[in-house]
Amino acid sequence: SQTIHQWPATLVQPVGSPLSxxxxxxxxxxxxxxxxxxxxxxxxxxxFYSVGIGQISSEVPQNLSASRPQDRQFILSSKKLLLSDxxxxxxxxxxxxxxxxxxxxxxxxxx
Amino acid sequence: xxxxxxxxxxxxxxxxxxxxxxCTYDTSESDYYLFWYKQPPSRQMILVIRQEAYKQQNATExxxxxxxxxxxxxxxxxxxxxxxxxxxxxFCAYRSRGGSEKLVFGKGMKLTVNP
Numbered sequence: 754s755q756t757i758h759q760w761p762a763t764l765v766q767p768v769g770s771p772l773s774x775x776x777x778x779x780x781x782x783x784x785x786x787x788x789x790x791x792x793x794x795x796x797x798x799x800x801f802y803s804v805g806i807g808q809i810s811s812e813v814p815q816n817l818s819a820s821r822p823q824d825r826q827f828i829l830s831s832k833k834l835l836l837s838d839x840x841x842x843x844x845x846x847x848x849x850x851x852x853x854x855x856x857x858x859x860x861x862x863x864x
Numbered sequence: 865x866x867x868x869x870x871x872x873x874x875x876x877x878x879x880x881x882x883x884x885x886x887c888t889y890d891t892s893e894s895d896y897y898l899f900w901y902k903q904p905p906s907r908q909m910i911l912v913i914r915q916e917a918y919k920q921q922n923a924t925e926x927x928x929x930x931x932x933x934x935x936x937x938x939x940x941x942x943x944x945x946x947x948x949x950x951x952x953x954x955f956c957a958y959r960s961r962g963g964s965e966k967l968v969f970g971k972g973m974k975l976t977v978n979p
Contacts, residue, residue, distance in 0.1 A: 796955055797955070802965050812966060845909075850960075850962075852899070855910075
């Protein structure tokens, strides 16, 4: 069966510091991968998605970037965090255009 | 652009009773997927049920079933025999079958289950 991991689970970072969130998927190959952000009390917003190694599409211009160095690894990064980057970040994987399955998420608080 | 609307921010139900969560959406596409996700206090998004727009039959998963009305663009979730573990945020989501990769989410609805 497929599993999806995210780390860290919680992160508190000062404004202006760098960020790296990691997501890995097990039990499948060549998945589509997604990064979503959920602000407090709101639904999810797609940030980036990837259909293959090195292929990244951005949905929302912002302070963040994403990379996919390996087939089942998806990384969300920032060079300098802003207060507005605080939120809950969820990684998801899917096959083709069907269901997306989500990881446990990372709580990011920027102070 | 597609939009998903969940008009009821909160609902409550007594344990063992039935509750229906409403969702409407707007799209000009004819082929798409609709989902209900559950987000418990742990905040992990868990798939509850999926409906394919070209299928007329309503999806069912154990105690969860949907009422899909394509013409009305309505997609409600019925939870039968509610359990304490059903308490969570519930999100309705839309995904194009041939267009954008993203899931379009509603703002969610908080379900409380009273013992």
